[in-house]
Amino acid sequence: MRATGPSSTLKRDASDERLSSEAQSGKRQRLNAAADDATGDGDITLVEEPDTSDKPSVSEGTDAQQTRVSPAPRGPGGRPLQRHDKFFYEDGSVVVQVGRTLFRLHKTLLSSQSSFFRELFADAYRPAEDFEAFPGATLPFYVLSVEGLRVSDFEQLLEAADNSFRTFRDRSLGNNDYGAIARAAHALKFTDTHAWAADELHQIWPSDFASVAVAPEGYIKCAATALQIAKDANVPQICKGAFYELLRTKDFGQDDEDPLLSIATYNTLTRARQFCAAFWMTVLLKPPPQSTDCQAHEKNKGGESSCAARGIAYSYPMWTATVEKERLHDHWIDPVAGFDALRLLELENEDKNGICDACFSSWKDAWTKKAKEFWDELDEPLGLTPTPVAADTQ
Template sequence: MENFRPTKRSKLELAAPVSHKNEQFWILDGNTVLEVGGVLFKLHRSRLVDQSIFFSHLLDERNVQMDGVVVKSDENGIVYHLSNTTPKDLEALLQLDKNPMAYYLVPPPFPVLAAIIRAATALRFDTYRAFAVKHLENAWSSSVTDLTTERKSNAVEVVVLARTCGINSVLKRAFYEMVRVAGYGLGDGEFDADNGERPQEISRADERRLERMREHLISAWLQVAVRVDRTFICPNQPKEPTAGTESRSSTLPKCPSLYSKRDAWERRVHDSGLYAEYKFDPFCGLQALIDIKWDEDEGWCSDCVHAKREVWRTMRQRTWERIEVWMGLDK
């Protein structure tokens, strides 16, 4: 019996991906075939043109040529090969187009939301992009009143998405979430995603921004929390009487001594671990100081507590506003 030897195939032929039809979006009565990353989509031309500026230009009868698009003919007819999106991203976008009300009340999980934004940005589905970006902005609010001690995940991915798709409105919150955790939440370069993809990385310029921001936040926290403010004067501190007036010392409540306040500060700020806990996060740290019931169990007078809380609230707001300058986001 003769030995059977298979016919040799060229390296180019072996490397070429074998396209397969998308199970859900190979529509039988569709009339436009797209190929993305080896996956074929058969869709309705009228819907694509109606929803997407990209496709309204691409599918124009004048056959406009566009970067990142190769048009070929095969057994499926005319096929538009796209390189500006991925099969997963396009499928997420088409799912939204199939049922626009699906995420009206409950937003999609972040991976799906990010996929929609990437595809909608690349393919100019502007209405769906605006819808998805609004969900992202709500989840990554830039208001100081929305900051909590609960850490938000996916901050690195949000920065990468924002930089890629031009969504600067979420950068402030995402940078803040990164800067208040050890290592900025950056991966160690290993394959740690469920699908084996490499973790996303931010630019070196953004890493330097994070370093600068952390330095400012540490400085702000040191300024307020390292020790009790010795320069603070209690609002009800009696003043020396002037000629023709009587001293108010007998009518004002007695304010505890600086020693008493300092002792309370050591116990509630340092001994409790609060100072170390908020080393990189003065915003939640200041809120923790505001929430302490100083006048009930620490012997501070109520006027002192009220005045200090106003100082801390003001500092919290102004420090948050300065982040745009520190990070270069105000340009």
């Protein structure tokens, strides 16, 4: 079976134009990586489709040479295919079809960066078809039907693959751009490119407490998109940052007329918000205890101390007044912002019925530990805690 290339004029002897019935009934093999088998492992299968490409008419019965114009390549149903404006290189050595778009690319480059293409090109059981680049010259031709692969994503992937990462980093790329690259790289096993795109996404949606912005950034749609990217492109490390951006936003940023989140995601966020509220209330319920240095100093002075942390009769009233004054209850859906407020908190010193320097430093350390505890425990209500592997009892 021959997929015709660029339209061209070709003179041939009519006697050489006779097509065998076998050639006329040829079939095109279609690469299919959808996970439709019983094992669900997504292995590529071969699906044969009737050939619908146009055949040039042949005029017989004359020795005069005839002129024939090769038709544009066509896909199933006889619909014409389009060559990509940029990624159809004149010196390309292989033609790949994604959707209804043809890409003429460099086989060596694809093989060096993608284990998917490396295995495809080496598989004797999935031979390439012929693509007529110009009269008398053919190139290997593959039709890809890979689950999750979009033409626009493949374009972005080729941009990254054709340019050094250093040069590509200089471009102004965002959440959707890196997501497209990561999706295509995951589908086609561009391992290094996927790792790079995943790292860029992780910088946008960090998962460590210290890197999370202390206030909502308003990227609600981007956060919802990031959760889908995490699933489609196998980039789970961006989930926590994206979840938290939604978690601390009123109504999770949802619009009743145009909801962004699935019911499952909404329920996950609801559970996580309940956890945030409960955890934050325990932080505000009582002040941290008196520091060991303050206790030692008090003992050395014969039990005399003016630090409010010396007993609950003094520390609780002071702490309750501070919570109300600083409006710390307002951070019940956003403990990250709440812990930042505690970090910046200024308290009266012991000369003004406040706490001593040793206790103030100790309280700050206690809140820092609480912040880490909160962030680590948030994984469970968000469903990010790894499932324990059952011990091998055999």
